[in-house]
Amino acid sequence: MNRRLYDKLIFEHSRAGRHGYSLPRNSFDRHIDELPQSCRRAEAPALPEVDEPTVVRHYTNSSTNNFGVDTGFYPLGSCTMKYNPKINDALAASRSIATLHPMQPADTVQGALTIYWELQRALSEIGGMAEFTLNPFAGAHGELTGLLVIKAYHLSRQNAGRDTVLVPDSAHGTNPASAAVAGFKVVEVKSLPDGTVDVDDLRSKLNDSVAAMMMTNPNTVGMFEKNIPEIARLVHDAGGLMYYDGANLNPMLGVARPGDMGFDVMHINLHKTFSTPHGGGGPGAGPVGVRKGLECFLPNPRVVKKTDGTFDVICEDSSLGRISGWLGNFTVYVRALAYILGLGAENIAKVGPLATLNANYVLNRLKDVYELPIPGPCKHEFVFDGLKDKSTGVTTLNVAKRLLDFGFHAPTIYFPLLFHESLMIEPTETESRETLDSFIEAMRRIADEATNDPETVKNAPHDTPVSHPDDTEAALHPVTTWQDLCAAQNS
Ligand SMILES: *Cc1c(COP(=O)(O)O)cnc(C)c1O
Numbered sequence: 338m339n340r341r342l343y344d345k346l347i348f349e350h351s352r353a354g355r356h357g358y359s360l361p362r363n364s365f366d367r368h369i370d371e372l373p374q375s376c377r378r379a380e381a382p383a384l385p386e387v388d389e390p391t392v393v394r395h396y397t398n399s400s401t402n403n404f405g406v407d408t409g410f411y412p413l414g415s416c417t418m419k420y421n422p423k424i425n426d427a428l429a430a431s432r433s434i435a436t437l438h439p440m441q442p443a444d445t446v447q448g449a450l451t452i453y454w455e456l457q458r459a460l461s462e463i464g465g466m467a468e469f470t471l472n473p474f475a476g477a478h479g480e481l482t483g484l485l486v487i488k489a490y491h492l493s494r495q496n497a498g499r500d501t502v503l504v505p506d507s508a509h510g511t512n513p514a515s516a517a518v519a520g521f522k523v524v525e526v527k528s529l530p531d532g533t534v535d536v537d538d539l540r541s542k543l544n545d546s547v548a549a550m551m552m553t554n555p556n557t558v559g560m561f562e563k564n565i566p567e568i569a570r571l572v573h574d575a576g577g578l579m580y581y582d583g584a585n586l587n588p589m590l591g592v593a594r595p596g597d598m599g600f601d602v603m604h605i606n607l608h609k610t611f612s613t614p615h616g617g618g619g620p621g622a623g624p625v626g627v628r629k630g631l632e633c634f635l636p637n638p639r640v641v642k643k644t645d646g647t648f649d650v651i652c653e654d655s656s657l658g659r660i661s662g663w664l665g666n667f668t669v670y671v672r673a674l675a676y677i678l679g680l681g682a683e684n685i686a687k688v689g690p691l692a693t694l695n696a697n698y699v700l701n702r703l704k705d706v707y708e709l710p711i712p713g714p715c716k717h718e719f720v721f722d723g724l725k726d727k728s729t730g731v732t733t734l735n736v737a738k739r740l741l742d743f744g745f746h747a748p749t750i751y752f753p754l755l756f757h758e759s760l761m762i763e764p765t766e767t768e769s770r771e772t773l774d775s776f777i778e779a780m781r782r783i784a785d786e787a788t789n790d791p792e793t794v795k796n797a798p799h800d801t802p803v804s805h806p807d808d809t810e811a812a813l814h815p816v817t818t819w820q821d822l823c824a825a826q827n828s
């Protein structure tokens with residue numbers, strides 16, 4: 338913790354006897370108390386004693402100490418931090434939705450079930466799948482659910498020996514983790530120098546223990562996996578299923594559908610592609626789609642449309658069981674459906690191409706000063722391997738921190754692990770040409786500073802409340818409450 342943090346974040350504003358309210362005097366007989374003596378506490382509670390302006394300024398200033406999509410450009414690769422239209426938040430917060438109770442009988446919540454069912458249908462159309470469940474709470478949770486569907490499928494065919502899941506070495510860390518949690522062995526498949534799956538390596542790893550192959554497309558280095566038809570044929574011929582990690586479906590919108598590419602099971606991150614602000618860890622939803630023939634394994638409970646046109650919530654015996662309480666994170670579905678209907682079929686088809694255009698624009702205007710290990714064109718995102726000129730000792734971490742001084746959130750750094758100085762940039766489709774230009778200008782200026790004034794970059798950021806936190810110290814002695822902060826200040 339440095340001194341500047343204390344100066345900017347003074348949490349202890351309490352002064353004995355100060356308050357920000359005045360209640361009317363007791364208008365009853367002064368011997369009649371509002372509360373009987375027996376119900377009163379002997380001592381006042383230890384609450385902060387503050388006046389109203391101090392409270393307002395404390396919270397207003399605290400709210401600006403963080404960075405969000407609403408405060409600036411947030412090109413965090415693999416996370417799709419796009420701008421989320423405010424009307425979607427307003428709809429999710431509306432009284433009729435915010436006051437729903439999960440135990441209400443189905444016939445009293447037909448409107449909510451319509452939203453759930455229509456979103457299921459829309460995602461099935463977008464993904465090219467037969468059916469979706471919305472129940473999982475996040476991408477990783479969707480992966481687990483999808484892999485449990487695959488497990489249930491193999492078990493239903495008396496195929497318990499299929500206990501292995503193939504995962505490319507470029508995959509998001511959640512892929513091998515989810516496979517392990519679902520009880521599978523994980524076997525890694527190598528990538529070629531261009532970042533795509535090495536089909537020969539895959540071929541050597543196929544046998545009758547393979548339950549599934551997980552793929553991310555575009556993959557985590559932003560490349561389109563051009564061999565998917567061949568990969569799908571090889572895996573299917575070996576008796577395995579194809580799993581599509583659709584956390585980054587954004588560039589595919591309006592371009593291609595996983596179901597048409599030969600995938601059997603997929604998940605989507607609503608909180609990346611379909612409008613839910615997800616900085617700070619939540620909330621989210623990781624719906625899972627399946628091709629025809631796998632619907633019966635989807636988790637309970639399920640929303641179905643009855644022949645009379647009304648909706649019901651049912652549980653089925655063939656299901657893999659429950660993976661969440663009730664029907665998941667409902668307000669995230671409201672935002673997603675509002676986003677899809679707001680854009681409409683015609684405009685949703687522009688999302689992927691525009692996200693791809695923006696990424697290629699930034700890539701091409703920076704590749705002479707930053708190292709591009711995999712030549713473009715890219716899809717929605719791309720990876721630099723640090724600055725081109727490494728002689729100055731300025732690292733990816735330094736560049737990321739210096740960007741904060743220019744009002745930009747850092748890209749994803751040191752991921753994927755394929756390169757030493759990864760700097761992964763995803764601009765998204767919601768940014769204007771002017772925003773991209775000023776980001777490019779800042780990145781170029783930092784590259785210039787790295788050569789001419791490296792200390793300025795190495796000591797950045799200079800203008801944020803927290804400059805250089807000690808990562809180790811923060812993990813060992815986390816300061817998570819104002820009491821911790823005051824104790825740290827006084828020690
Ligand atoms: C974000 C992401 C995930 C995990 O999603 P969570 O909602 O954070 O669990 C999985 N795969 C890829 C490719 C991702 O980008």
